[in-house]
Amino acid sequence: MPRLPPSLFWRARKDISPFAPVLLPVCRDLTSTANELRWIREHVRDTPSPVPDQLRVWDLVEKRGKGVPLQYVLGNQPFGDLDIRCRPGVLIPRPETESYTLQLASLLARDRPPPSSLSILDLCTGTGCIPLLLLHALLRTLPRPVPITVRGVDICPHAVQLARENLRRARARLSSTAGDLEGACSVAFLQHDIFDPSLLRLLANPEEAITTTTTTAAAAATLPQPLNPGLDLLTINPPYISPRAFARSTARAVRNHEPRLALVPEPLAAAAAESSDSTLEPHDVFYARALAIADALRPKRMLMEVGGLDQALRVVRFFLRRRRRRPAEGLFKTVEVWRDEPAAGDRGERMAVEGTEVTVRGEGLGRAVYFSVF
Amino acid sequence: MLAAPWVCQRCVRSLGRIRVSQFIRRASTDSAPRTLPPALLERARRLTAEHDQLRAALENDFDPKKAKRAGELGRIAEALKQFEKAKTALGELQALLESDDAEMRELARDDLEATEAQLDESSRNLSVALTPKHPFADMPCLLEIRPGPGGTEGRFFADTLFKMYKLYCANKGYRTRVVQYEASDSDCQTGDEGEVALQEAVLEVQEPGAYGLFRGEAGMHRVQRVPATETKGRTHTSAVAVWVLPSFSENAGSSESEADWDNPESDFYIDPAEVRTETMRARGAGGQHVNKTESAIRLTHVPTGITVSMQDSRSQHRNRDMAWRLLRSRLAQQRREAREEQVRQLRNSVLATHQITRGDKIRTYQYQQDRCTDHRCGLDTHNLPDVLRGGETLDRVMESVRTWLVNKDIEAVLADEEAAAAAAAKQTK
Ligand SMILES: C[S@@+](CC[C@H](N)C(=O)[O-])C[C@H]1O[C@@H](n2cnc3c(N)ncnc32)[C@H](O)[C@@H]1O
Numbered sequence: 001m002p003r004l005p006p007s008l009f010w011r012a013r014k015d016i017s018p019f020a021p022v023l024l025p026v027c028r029d030l031t032s033t034a035n036e037l038r039w040i041r042e043h044v045r046d047t048p049s050p051v052p053d054q055l056r057v058w059d060l061v062e063k064r065g066k067g068v069p070l071q072y073v074l075g076n077q078p079f080g081d082l083d084i085r086c087r088p089g090v091l092i093p094r095p096e097t098e099s100y101t102l103q104l105a106s107l108l109a110r111d112r113p114p115p116s117s118l119s120i121l122d123l124c125t126g127t128g129c130i131p132l133l134l135l136h137a138l139l140r141t142l143p144r145p146v147p148i149t150v151r152g153v154d155i156c157p158h159a160v161q162l163a164r165e166n167l168r169r170a171r172a173r174l175s176s177t178a179g180d181l182e183g184a185c186s187v188a189f190l191q192h193d194i195f196d197p198s199l200l201r202l203l204a205n206p207e208e209a210i211t212t213t214t215t216t217a218a219a220a221a222t223l224p225q226p227l228n229p230g231l232d233l234l235t236i237n238p239p240y241i242s243p244r245a246f247a248r249s250t251a252r253a254v255r256n257h258e259p260r261l262a263l264v265p266e267p268l269a270a271a272a273a274e275s276s277d278s279t280l281e282p283h284d285v286f287y288a289r290a291l292a293i294a295d296a297l298r299p300k301r302m303l304m305e306v307g308g309l310d311q312a313l314r315v316v317r318f319f320l321r322r323r324r325r326r327p328a329e330g331l332f333k334t335v336e337v338w339r340d341e342p343a344a345g346d347r348g349e350r351m352a353v354e355g356t357e358v359t360v361r362g363e364g365l366g367r368a369v370y371f372s373v374f
Numbered sequence: 375m376l377a378a379p380w381v382c383q384r385c386v387r388s389l390g391r392i393r394v395s396q397f398i399r400r401a402s403t404d405s406a407p408r409t410l411p412p413a414l415l416e417r418a419r420r421l422t423a424e425h426d427q428l429r430a431a432l433e434n435d436f437d438p439k440k441a442k443r444a445g446e447l448g449r450i451a452e453a454l455k456q457f458e459k460a461k462t463a464l465g466e467l468q469a470l471l472e473s474d475d476a477e478m479r480e481l482a483r484d485d486l487e488a489t490e491a492q493l494d495e496s497s498r499n500l501s502v503a504l505t506p507k508h509p510f511a512d513m514p515c516l517l518e519i520r521p522g523p524g525g526t527e528g529r530f531f532a533d534t535l536f537k538m539y540k541l542y543c544a545n546k547g548y549r550t551r552v553v554q555y556e557a558s559d560s561d562c563q564t565g566d567e568g569e570v571a572l573q574e575a576v577l578e579v580q581e582p583g584a585y586g587l588f589r590g591e592a593g594m595h596r597v598q599r600v601p602a603t604e605t606k607g608r609t610h611t612s613a614v615a616v617w618v619l620p621s622f623s624e625n626a627g628s629s630e631s632e633a634d635w636d637n638p639e640s641d642f643y644i645d646p647a648e649v650r651t652e653t654m655r656a657r658g659a660g661g662q663h664v665n666k667t668e669s670a671i672r673l674t675h676v677p678t679g680i681t682v683s684m685q686d687s688r689s690q691h692r693n694r695d696m697a698w699r700l701l702r703s704r705l706a707q708q709r710r711e712a713r714e715e716q717v718r719q720l721r722n723s724v725l726a727t728h729q730i731t732r733g734d735k736i737r738t739y740q741y742q743q744d745r746c747t748d749h750r751c752g753l754d755t756h757n758l759p760d761v762l763r764g765g766e767t768l769d770r771v772m773e774s775v776r777t778w779l780v781n782k783d784i785e786a787v788l789a790d791e792e793a794a795a796a797a798a799a800k801q802t803k
Contacts, residue, residue: 069665078689251664
């Protein structure tokens with residue numbers, strides 16, 4: 001990273017605050033330094049403590065100045081209308097994820113005739129941000145309230161614990177805005193390896209999930225019924241960065257502070273078998289696995305986050321070839337590529353993959369592959 | 375609403391030599407003959423007749439459109455009734471004053487003042503009822519505060535005004551929300567009263583009807599004082615612009631209200647294809663590769679060139695929502711102003727020259743003399759600290775501006791009526 005000119009530090013001190021030069025090296029410019037300092041101050045103001053405010057501000061500024069992501073320093077990140085708790089060890093939710101999650105919610109809410117119940121599964125759920133925002137947005141926008149079943153799965157115990165914490169927080173928010181969530185909806189987070197063949201059995205049979213993965217009675221109470229047989233939406237934002245790209249093209253704050261497990265797919269024996277197809281790279285293993293899970297669960301829609309247009313097109317090609325080879329499994333009629341802002345004005349962009357015209361939606365980088373049976 | 379007793383002489387003088395101002399003066403402060411200008415009375419009678427017809431028609435056959443129109447005309451019909459009642463009462467009293475019976479005359483004289491006051495009030499009410507209600511009047515509003523060109527002094531004063539309106543709302547019990555608050559320097563430099571150098575602020579007053587209450591605050595606010603940094607004791611003059619925009623509640627949108635933004639007919643409608651969105655997102659691969667905090671968003675409405683930037687929230691999604699709301703509000707206000715301007719052009723009367731346009735100074739805050747003067751209604755108050763605290767004095771200033779605005783509206787209606795009457799007379803010739 002290029003060194004910042006000394007004059008910039010001087011201006012940060014003079015125009016913003018004596019704290020600003022500490023933040024400048026991580027924020028890189030004056031606007032974002034001023035914004036982050038403001039957010040730190042607002043956070044201190046909104047969370048009462050016996051420690052004097054100025055001291056707390058200094059403490060947080062110093063931490064941030066050492067390169068710790070602001071979301072870990074403050075312990076949260078707004079995500080849609082939710083406030084998602086963040087902790088080291090679990091990936092911070094990204095704005096791109098927020099954009100397509102809201103887009104998915106509005107797709108589901110616009111379905112006609114309106115659904116009479118919904119069932120959603122999120123693999124590699126991390127903080128639980130995707131399914132919780134889907135639930136929150138759906139409860140507010142569906143033409144009438146319907147029972148919604150939500151499951152989130154992650155291999156990492158910290159993530160599952162944090163997702164459950166976030167569920168409690170979202171529930172508190174929801175009960176104040178959308179009435180009683182408890183009554184109609186069932187939400188649960190399970191700790192499981194998605195490559196483990198027992199996953200499908202587990203999802204179909206919640207009793208087992210409770211005995212094997214949850215310890216508290218409160219968590220057990222959130223699992224009153226098995227995942228609805230007709231799955232409406234399957235989402236997955238898996239680790240998708242290759243070890244090489246991890247070393248070269250991730251930001252330092254990501255590399256040094258976020259869990260590698262969430263970013264780089266580990267070489268897995270089970271995965272290797274499934275991704276023997278030459279169209280995929282080793283770091284695409286989770287997509288092959290997700291498609292195999294989709295074969296079994298037959299969701300009406302599926303969305304997979306990817307790390308750019310190249311990866312998106314590899315996944316699309318893999319899917320199309322596979323469908324041609326095994327037409328019986330190919331229940332998805334539509335496959336699309338979504339860019340960072342899928343809702344941005346439609347420019348009618350299309351790309352030819354394997355002789356098929358694929359719609360590319362929105363603006364920005366290639367960010368997700370979307371499948372649907374419609 | 376009664377004519378405020380503090381509609382002072384200067385206010386009346388500022389209205390100039392037009393007939394209508396004399397009428398307002400008489401109607402509100404004098405005890406001279408109480409009559410409405412014939413053109414207004416004529417209009418009131420005509421609209422009341424229409425009202426009665428509609429009511430009769432509705433008895434047999436309900437039609438929501440007619441019902442709405444009848445509802446709107448209802449207040450005119452009612453005001454006319456009150457006015458005629460007061461006039462009859464006064465007529466009877468005057469007859470009694472001619473009576474041969476001394477005791478009767480005595481009694482009549484005792485009642486005279488109250489009855490005259492009643493007629494004043496009802497004639498004022500009738501004129502107000504005849505002026506069309508501002509289409510945004512019932513909506514919440516956004517107050518945009520921006521310093522004029524020049525140094526920190528104007529920016530400090532922008533913050534003073536921001537705080538003034540916030541305090542005022544708190545005193546009145548109006549709910550507010552800070553939509554945007556951008557200061558340039560935060561720690562090192564503050565003004566005498568601890569104000570910061572404000573670059574731009576947007577305060578939402580969430581009360582329905584706030585637009586009607588604050589509409590008169592729009593314009594240039596001028597400050598004259600000796601800044602803390604001034605060594606030679608010179609008075610500086612700077613200006614701050616305040617704009618008042620219509621706002622709408624969080625869950626507005628597809629309703630019956632003004633802010634039905636899905637309807638292309640609405641002032642709040644924006645074709646998404648005409649808006650360019652820019653984000654400050656990180657270059658590079660994005661997604662899992664970075665965890666930047668930049669959440670700024672900028673919208674440009676291409677046909678008008680209006681831009682809105684928002685970076686207050688850590689959430690880009692929230693910034694985007696707010697930016698869209700602000701863009702809708704700005705556009706609606708601009709469309710409305712353009713239409714008002716058209717009407718004004720058509721009205722070839724002296725009135726045109728009395729309109730306040732965007733660049734005009736509307737009020738001066740003079741620190742040395744402890745004064746706050748509104749240049750439109752001419753009200754001059756001598757308790758500047760109370761004004762800046764959003765106290766009762768500010769309330770008085772704002773109310774007398776509203777009275778002034780209503781008077782302008784009455785003038786406009788009258789001018790239209792007279793023009794129409796003149797045109798009709800020409801035709802019959
Ligand atoms: C990129 S993060 C996504 C987190 C979250 N869904 C989001 O969008 O912010 C990937 C997540 O996958 C989890 N994970 C990694 N390998 C897994 C596996 N084999 N089975 C289940 N989860 C796994 C990680 O613990 C991490 O939380």
